[in-house]
Amino acid sequence: MDRERPNEDQPSGEGTTTPAAHDGKNAAAPTSSTAEAQAWQAIQQNDPGKNAQIDIDALRAKVAEQIEQEDRSQYLTADSDDAIVTPLHHTEIRRVRSGRRRWIAVAAVAAAVATAGGGGYAIGALGSGDSDMTADVRIAEGPSEGILPFFNGQSGAGAGRDGAATEQADSAAASGPADPSRLAASDSAASGGGDGAQSGADLRTEAWNNSRFRFTDGGLSTVGGRAEGWGFDVAQVATKKTAQRAADVFGVEGKVKADDWGWSVGDGENGAQVNVSKSGNLSYYDMAAYDEGTSQAKPIGTKKMQKIVLGYLTDLGIDTTGAVFNVENEDYGDSNYRWISLSLNVGGAVTEMSWSGSFVGDKLSDLNGDLASAVSLGEYEVISPAKALERLNDPGFSVGRWPSKYPTWLEEQWNSDDYYRTLESQWNQVPVTPEPGTKLTMPIVDVTLSRATLGLATYYDPTGVRLLLPTYELSDGSGAAWQVLAIADAHIDTATN
Amino acid sequence: MGITVESATPITAPGAPPDPVVSSIRPLQRDERWFNDVFTTHAKAIQLYFQRRITSDDAEDLAAEVFVTAWRRKETVTDGMELAWLYRVAGFVLANFRRKQRTSATEHIEALVDRRHGSITSPDGNGTEPAEAVAERDRALRALATLSCRDRDIIELSAWDGLNRQELADYLGVSVGGADAALSRARGRLAQAWQRMG
DSSP states (O other): OOOOOOOTTSOOOSSSSOGGGSSGGGOSOOSOHHHHHHHHHHHHHTOTTTTOOOOHHHHHHHHHHHHHHHHHHHTSOTTSTTOOOOOTTOHHHHHOOSHHHHHHHHHHHHHHHHSTTOHHHHHHHTTTTOTTTEEEEEOSOOSSOSOBOEEOSSOSTTTTOSSOOOOOOOOOOOOSOOOHHHHHHHHHHHHTGGGGGGSHHHHHHHHHHTTOEEEEESSOOOOOEEEEEEEEOHHHHSSHHHHHHHHHHHTOOSOOEEETTEEEESOOSSSEEEEEETTSEEEEEEHHHHHHHHTSSSOOOHHHHHHHHHHHHHHTTOOOTTOEEEEEOOOOTTOOEEEEEEEEEETTEEEEEEEEEEEETTEEEEEEEEOOOEEEEEEEEEOOHHHHHHHHTOTTTOOSSSOSBOOHHHHHHHTOHHHHHHHHHHHTSOOOOOOTTOOOOOOOEEEEEOEEEEEEEEEEOTTOOEEEEEEEEEEOSSSOEEEEEOBOGGGOOOOOO | OOOOOOOOOOOSOTTSOOOTTGGGOOOOOOOHHHHHHHHHHHHHHHHHHHHHHOSSSTHHHHHHHHHHHHHHTGGGOOTTOHHHHHHHHHHHHHHHHHHHHTOOHHHHHHHHHHOTTSSSSOTTSSSOOOHHHHHHHHHHHHHHHTSOHHHHHHHHHHHTSOOOHHHHHHHHTSOHHHHHHHHHHHHHHHHHHHHHTO
8 A cells, every 4th residue: 555645735644653642632642653544545545526527617607696696685775675684793703802713703604694594503613612602501510510620622612513613722811911022023024034934933933833842840749649530331321222212212213223333213314313323422313303493483592402401411311410511602693593512520520521412493403422421440640740741751652742732922923913914925935045054943942841730631542442531731831731641650551562 | 797896894883882803804905806816716626625525416506605705705804814714614604504404424424435336436437446445435434424523624624625734724723733733633533433443
């Protein structure tokens, strides 16, 4: 089999380190790089668009026609029954603070407005990563109410929605203004011709973009301890029986059908279907609910939505103690579509395990999440934060490369339109011809880690078993942080045979 | 094309004090020439995006919808981010289309798997493929179908639509390093799914 085609613009993955082990979630390398290369190549080679015929002129004609049609109808007055009302001044745009996410948000609203009946969905999908648009609602407070931090590399809300989703860069709370001298350095770089790329600000950004770090101890504790780990009893729920029970809960009729992926009940074409996968994931959807729901004028109320979802989860045997609802609080205008998600609490940490569902009117149209209950693996010996830092410098653990949080100054840079304009002007320069004895410029950031927070994070073993294990988040006070597996060496099996 | 130049519409609620962040959007020179450039450069990519993801003949209509939106909301398209903007709008248009069609991403992938006589890999065009190639394609697509929506989105955009690191980063709204990490994770999960189906 050929090696994958080299393409310097494509993100790397050619078997240097095991790619899936770049972040704290997969510190023990779970898959071989051969499998990863094979799978990737198989996907690349089976591009459904490979032999597609595109008629650009026909597309252009369609675009022109649609624009003209809309132009014509714009001449109708606001009093006319046929007038198109475009809420361009909608509050969603005002509320988004960060510049970078602002344009994404605005694009979403633009698309929502332009596509009939789409308003609610687009804004709901934006719910992840933008705290103004969603509110955390805690329910059923148990003895430990999410005191333990849970480290995830993705936002829980909106993570499972179809269509475009925002990858959250785990921004720390912005504290302090952007350093004006930094942006000024970029500006002078723009006018400095070929020297631009060598300015201090750009070198630091260059190092961050390539994740080149040298970590030193800034006074981390040398005391370890013990902490609980968790696994999931998937085998107990990934069964035909569960699929049958779930069908009963949702009122789906039919016999349970088994296939390679799991079990399903119902045909789903015109009615409802329940799927239980071998990984213990449940997916329910009801086509008929769209019909019934769309004929109703109003969207469902928040409390009613929560009540219905909790009811189903309880019937399904899910423990919702200490879970947190994530509910969008935007005004959806004409749409009666609403979306809700619930993050479950395991061992005192509100995790990324979530259930999410959609309502059309007051009908539940889909619901999905994991059925497996968490099982305690008992207490693990936990290394000290100082020892965790050693793991950051240990390539075997492969955790030093990708931060889980980025420094405030870098986040601000992403959000700065000026920064991108400066970059753009730099990209279009003729490169400088190097002189004899030229050094390779390879900026490396010196990071001094001084703080450690112990929490839980998700790990997968080579067979797909999911574990929540004690994990440190080490930070340097700039907003940047790295996650490191905290369980002692004795609890890690690094054998390759 | 007969389009008149529109002035940018102020994006604030009537009567409300202007939000300092939003009012810093200067009306840029977005005219027919700008639009023509954007269309010429990206039309094929956007239509292919849809062609890869739906089994009906609506790809052209959906692509048209994306460009009509680009014209209507041109003041929201940031310089240098046109492609990412278009892909994001395409994502929303696709999601709406699927809801209305009552179909899902995984159903579409199943349809790809079932498509024995399609034009995906048969070089001679008459629908015959070696059994191994078919089996490998099925395995790859089934593995893809088990991923989360986000992972699938990232993999498809990179493997099929050919987004490079910067484009993926722009699309996701993160740094290049963040995009690399996201793709790495997605590829790792794809590999795990692939192995489970081996």
